[in-house]
Amino acid sequence: MRAITLLLGLLGIIISTSLSAKTINGVVTDESNLAIPGVSVIIKGTTNGTSTNIDGKYTIEVEKGDILIYSFVGMISQEIEITDQSVINVTMRAEHIGVDEVVVVGFSKKTKKSFSGSVAGIRIRGASSRKAKRHAMAFCEYDMDYNTEGYSTINENNYKNTVESPVSTFSIDVDAASYSNVRRFLTNGEKPPIDAIRIEEMINYFNYHYEQPKGEHPFAIHHEIAECPWNNDNLLLHIGLQGKKIEAENLPASNLVFLLDVSGSMNSQNKLPLLKKAFKLLINQLRPEDKVAIVVYAGSSGLVLPSTNGSEKEEILNALNKLSAGGSTAGAAGLKLAYKTARENFIDGGNNRIILATDGDFNVGISSNAEMERLIEKERNNGVFISVLGFGMGNYKDDKMEIIADKGNGNYSYIDNILEAKKVLVNEFGGTLHTIAKDVKIQIEFNPAIVEEYRLIGYENRMLNKEDFDDDKKDAGELGSGHNVTALYEIKLAKKKRKNQNLKYQDTKLNAKALSKDEIASVKFRYKNPKGRKSILITEEIPMNVSSEQTISENFQFSAAVAGFGLLLRKSKHKGNCNYKMLIDLAQNSKGKDEEGYRGEFIRLMKLAKHL
Template sequence: MPVSAAPMSDAKTLARQAAYAAHNRKLVQSSATSGSRVSIRQPEMIVREKPQPVQNTEKYQENEINPVKSVAQEAVSTFSIDVDTGSYSNVRRFLNSNGQLPPVDAVRIEELINYFNYDYPLPTGQHPFSVTTETVDSPWKNNAKVIKIGIKAKDIDAKNLPPANLVFLVDVSGSMNDSNKLPLVKTTLRTLTEQLRPQDKVTIITYASGEKLVLEPTSGKEKDKILSVINKLQAQGSTSGERAIRMAYEEAEKSMIKGGINRILIATDGDFNVGITDFNTLKGMVAEKRKTGISFTTLGFGTDNYNEQLMEQLADAGDGNYSYIDNEKEAKKVLQRQLSSTLATVAQDVKIQVEFNPHTVKEYRLIGYENRLLNQEDFNNDQVDAGDIGAGHTVTALYEIIPTGQAGWLNESRYQTAAKSTDANKNAEYAFLNLRYKQPNEKTSILLNQPIKVQSKALSQASTDTQFAIAVASYGQKLQGGKYSANQTWNDIQKLAKQSDQPDPFQIRSEFIDLIGIAKSLSANAKE
């Protein structure tokens, strides 16, 4: 390791050199009297190691922003729903703790929007969720509209959840030794443990240089025993995540509860460096294991070496959900206040397909969901995996559209024009919305659909939930570079968020308004 001499201006160095000089003068004077030879001592060279900069090796999946589509050429849009929220808290960490704007690939707009709860109507019919739509004037482009699709899943009180078989898979490798990693993991697991009931059971597996079963299946009524194991966790060693994941599935299968909640919760920074570390291999393994009926939830922690791509994609492959825990408050949100939605699934493989009407819509773009896109033929194929909805979850999707007759993003076609219709019904719809889902543990999907009418309102007249969702989408688009944000400024976004703010006992929405201000201050041009 390179070293350098201490500067001569260093006070300690000068003092030491002065001491050596005085000592040597005494020896010289003594030798002059006695005639003996003396050995003059030389000052020691003071060396210091140069501080090595911390290398940031965080990993994010690259996602191209959804392009504008021509309805004449591609009228159907298909994607899987997403209830992950990790991107929001990870972006918050960059703004609050790092004092910098997040990497563009860290921003997934659907996860920012779905971080918040919205007051959509509860389901009243046979389906486990309600579906509502609202169309408003777009704040991003003149003469454009924004269609909001809102889904609200039925709620289940945590006390009425089915019995749970939970496996805590805890990374205790050396990379987890930071204060925002294992100590926060322990806080998070304590929070979940406090919610356990006697009918629930917990297994704890740790992994570093090896995997270890540190707690065999234990009833939720034995909280002291569970907490004692959590409190003793210590970080050391390298990280072999693949073998630990296999062991977690094995233990979960041994304790399987038929008709209950069977879920692995992995707490890690995702920095796997021993054994199988290939991303696609790990994702494929989890995708295969989901067939056992055991879901896989990821709880991400830490900075610098954080593998966000792996955390988000493993949760998607394992029919679980992904959360990034950046503080104790977030741990309580995910595993206390939203315990039912985190653990209990009410609908599986939920897909959305929107067919736009060429008589009324010329162009469209889906905002977010870039890594959730499906092929058109995937919609009716029940073998194609899609996202799951937990109890009480709200899911929001936004499309920006250009009505026919209005100037859009694309050049007018010389040869292809939308056919005019004399059918009043066709001219009365912007699009037709189809949804497919499966009941938990069923193999055949259920279809529901409804039209999206040609009716819209000014953004200022929209519901507060729609206004707020659009404010969050605006924030996400701005963080991504503002490709489709036109002249919308940070001040415009903050004003819209404030107008749609609602009383919130946990101050989540007001915190978001503060984050807009921080992002504005860190922007290269705060006036934009």
């Protein structure tokens, strides 16, 4: 009898629990009805929860009476009690921070007797300082007295006179690290350092979905001219390259070496733990014909996983999960061992690549940029490329990361969260790992009869001399499967007939082609096949056709909005009439389908920057 009573009691509990348990679905948006990815949805008083996907959608199992907490950086948290709902859509509002509460001061030294605390460059004051400090601490996993982050100096491009300097030459750049790094600063309540803002990388973070190439070359060329949004007297020339997309199953086999920094500087949540999560995403993309080795370095370097077939995912994941941080940073030994491992497992006709993941803090071994360059260039010429994933903050060495990727024929990305890892290692898997064209150079000759002056926006550290264009020994950028590259020139039009140069030993005269004014410029491209040593030349004329306000493309408008944002962040002397309202309106009007939500996120970043 007692057993029957107990059984009935347990049955009652199970029935009661099943009746009270339910699934909640919903979408989280901002005040502009844009989806917010990465919103934390937690059951109050527990650690049970989920987060919104790239479309702002979430699903969570709850019970009646539970309270859901919705939180996201820069937004006001909300609490909603579960009653009879099955769908809960939430609109989050921006958290307006008064200037008396937060003053951005950079990374300042902490003192015990200071009235105001200093957390991640945010000095907190006033009645709400305790709450703001806790909020800032939640996003800062490191404890640094000083900011030792390193960035290469960027001297902004100025206007060039077309008669004196009609030719502009530069190397392409598909890196996008600057954008996600800028996002990290802004979401932490800081203005990014001027030299951290590389406008070309911000523009090239986004996919512009240009038409795929149809001819013999591995990329298609697109161009468009319209009025410059921040200067009505000028034109903006938009040039886009679209790399041929190769489906993952058709990519050549990959011989990958993960070179992972496990030194003491990686011992924080936004470094090694995030690194592990990111590489798990990549491991899940591997095919049986791919193979992976794992090399780590700290006080010394070691091979923790010999080259292993992509079908042995459990073995690869086990090796990754066992990693922990500690020791100094023996960068030299790690690089050398990674290259040795890659050479020993070299795949002819395959993708032989090292993927370096680090905060860039090489403080033992190879420390000078020149030494690293020589090592990486030598191995690049032997067919082993290197890509770089950056992690962390406070001691981040952006300058070294950029050099490694540029010299190693690889990509450079900054991983500030797991969604960025998904973008780089899942969504753009082929482009991140597989090169379809190397040493890609662009040279544009402007028509002096139409163009008085021109200015390339960004690409300051990618500029080449005129003679470098025809020099096949001169290294340049790489284009990956499906990647696109965009460049913008601001153009001042010639308002009166050109006069010849007043020079003693030479005269400059415009020929009939220039005076016809049919072409605003001529553009040349050089590239090599991934294994090639001799470049291939493509030439194309850009007609003087200016798009009207009605015919201007979404790609043109959105890339201009991103460029304008970069000009504002850099406090550029060339920003013209740029302001946040104009740029936000321009981006919202050209957001398009935005299937992955990246353009919507950019709009929210500009709104946040406006308040900062």
